[in-house]
Amino acid sequence: MQPILELDAVTKSFGGLRVTSGVSFSIEKGSISAIIGPNGAGKTTLFNQITGYLNPDHGRIVFEGEDITRLSTREIVARGMGRAFQVTSFFPEETVLDNIRVACLSRLNMTRKTMKSVSEFTDATDKAFSILESLGLDKQADRQAFELAHGDQKLLDIGIALGLEPKMLLLDEPTSGMSPEERLLTRNLIQKLWKEFNLTLLFIEHDMDTVFGIAQTVRVLQMGRLLAEGSPEEIRRNPEVITAYLGEEVL
Ligand SMILES: Nc1ncnc2c1ncn2[C@@H]1O[C@H](COP(=O)(O)OP(=O)(O)OP(=O)(O)O)[C@@H](O)[C@H]1O
Ligand SMILES: [Mg+2]
Structure with missing residues (x-):
């Protein structure tokens, strides 16, 4: 595997609350993968650390072999990291x-x-x-x-x-607030963009049809920790993930 992004024990607290706790994983160059987990699990906070909006308290973030942990957002964007937000952020x-x-x-x-x-x-x-x-x-x-x-x-x-x-694109809940029809269109569009722009794509999503439909790898965050990481099939069947997040309906 040729990693484009590597997280090593990334940890961040707000006051007494550990919002990301020792999160480690590697993302393969050219892959499309998802992060899922309950509300408040720390998913957006993790993206904020990867993109330099927040500095981790501990741990290391490496992008294309370079330590970007303490770089500014501007410096990280210049190196090829792109991001779309959970709450849209254009000039209206x-x-x-x-x-x-x-x-x-x-x-x-x-x-x-x-x-x-x-x-x-x-x-x-x-x-x-x-x-x-x-x-x-x-x-x-x-x-x-x-x-x-x-x-x-x-x-x-x-x-x-x-x-x-961007070489790598992070999408924070790209289908949130959409109708089922729009979600299907967006899911197909994300897959198309991933190929057309030669991206490494990492997305946060609550819509399981999107996650299991297009992600090659799924990572589950729960209370700031990486609970599980695997193929869609492995994650679907993981008893801990079912208890923590998926419930019975997607089985
Ligand atoms: N700037 C901040 N200051 C204090 N607490 C924060 C801050 N940002 C996030 N939090 C807290 O960190 C926790 C994780 O928030 P985060 O937004 O990362 O969750 P999330 O997994 O993206 O949730 P959702 O699925 O609802 O978007 C929450 O308890 C949130 O209230
Ligand atoms: Mg979020």
Whole structure:
């Protein structure tokens, strides 16, 4: 296995509460995998540590062989880590196109280190349009972001992350608040994006059809600890996981 991301005993407390506790796992380059677990298990807090929004109290996070534990979010993004949020985080008054174009321009600035130019703006526009097409949002390019339906706003957030050209993409509950039909479409879209953009994809999700439908590996967090890690079939049958989270309905 060629790991792209390695967590070693990542630990974080808020006050007396250990929110992530000695979490260790490795993510294989090019894989698609999921993190599941009850509300408050520490899933989002783990993403916040991977992406530099929070510093772990203890432990180590290694991305492509480099220790990123104490780097800033900006430095981590520049190395190719992308993220879409549990609560969407775009500019609501700007157009759909502009939201993604800003991300594309920001990536160009990170890599080219040139002054802003007309050609750079054109490149960013082309790239933003191709991302919108991949997401099926191209017809809505000129609408203000706040006008989009909830499901499309979630996709826009993914589009902004893609504009930064990530090697690895973290999605925090990409199907939350969606109808069953939208969830199915989004599940298929995530799988398509994973292949089309050559991503390593790690997602947090409560929708078990999405998790068991597209994840190659599933990790279960409970009370800040990694309770289990395995193939969808192994996780489905794991008695501890069933007791802690899955219940009987998905058997
Ligand atoms: N900044 C913070 N300060 C204090 N406590 C926090 C902070 N962020 C999260 N917590 C607490 O940490 C615990 C884990 O929260 P987290 O958001 O990581 O859970 P989660 O697994 O993502 O849950 P959900 O499935 O509901 O999104 C919760 O008890 C939460 O209240
Ligand atoms: Mg969360």
